[in-house]
Amino acid sequence: MCFDAGDRVAMASPGYPCYRNILSALGCEVVEIPCGPQTRFQPTAQMLAEIDPPLRGVVVASPANPTGTVIPPEELAAIASWCDASDVRLISDEVYHGLVYQGAPQTSCAWQTSRNAVVVNSFSKYYAMTGWRLGWLLVPTVLRRAVDCLTGNFTICPPVLSQIAAVSAFTPEATAEADGNLASYAINRSLLLDGLRRIGIDRLAPTDGAFYVYADVSDFTSDSLAFCSKLLADTGVAIAPGIDFDTARGGSFVRISFAGPSGDIEEALRRIGSWLPSQ
Structure with a gap:
């Protein structure tokens, strides 16, 4: 096109x-x-x-x-x-x-x-x-x-049902719900940013929008894929390796989502914080 x-x-x-x-x-x-x-x-x-x-x-x-x-x-x-x-x-x-x-x-x-x-x-x-x-x-x-x-x-x-649902998304009620989600993301964002800094991951991209933190973990690894795989196996916490997004420098970065429940983010931070010193 x-x-x-x-x-x-x-x-x-x-x-x-x-x-x-x-x-x-x-x-x-x-x-x-x-x-x-x-x-x-x-x-x-x-x-x-x-x-x-x-x-x-x-x-x-x-x-x-x-x-x-x-x-x-x-x-x-x-x-x-x-x-x-x-x-x-x-x-x-x-x-x-x-x-x-x-x-x-x-x-x-x-x-x-x-x-x-x-x-x-x-x-x-x-x-x-x-x-x-x-x-x-x-x-x-x-x-x-x-x-x-x-x-x-x-x-x-597009499927007719999807189109009908999309029209409903433009109603004041749906907008209020979407804005409520944004408020929840904002709380999670603060939890994650503060928590990462407390456990020694403090070089973070400006988290202006969306629901991700892109973090420099070069103090801990130069192989983000291996880092994320081991974190998942050892703690059950899933994050994305930076190599997916940057084939040249992504080995030193990870992406962490804060779209889930606040309790999950707090628990993930606790597990990562306990796991990091052994790396």
Whole structure:
């Protein structure tokens, strides 16, 4: 729809692994942009400008998985403007919009700057409708017919029950419930951030949104896959290895979700804290 085999498409590293896998399956060359604390683990327009041409596309996510970081509105606008000026297609993953915490940068939509961008959103996160498999796109006029053809051949249409449920999600009652979930996530976020620091894991990505903490565990391991596997086997606590999200530097990072019950988070912290000294 947007790219041909052989096109070069950039994405942040760490980043959602499905981007890399889908682009590779389509025959695109994935250009991974190493992002760290200096840019809140997000790409910038300046970083894009420094990539060797040609570049056909850029994928960004805000809030991001695995880091939870938000691209500030002025930076997202700069990225969108650079893409327009450089004839590069911007794909903006905004599926975690609505899940942002006090003190974080405000989220913005790429379409506020450029109607050439493709914006991806979903009912799965803020509305907690993960199993209904429903989302939406904002696409430029030139791509609308292609989207119709693609979705018509893949799915024909979303299930009717999913569509009815999605309409109900826009009611005041459903919004109040979703905001209640956000308040619970905020409590869990504080529990996890404070607890990790107490047990010696204190180099953490800014947890602006979503429901993840991306933690530097280089004091304990350089092999996050082995670290997470042993943690699971020894304690029953499951976290995700950073190598899933960053093939170059992810051996020193892990992703921890705080979407579950508060009691589970407290118990997980207790188990991790007891286990870490033996590593």
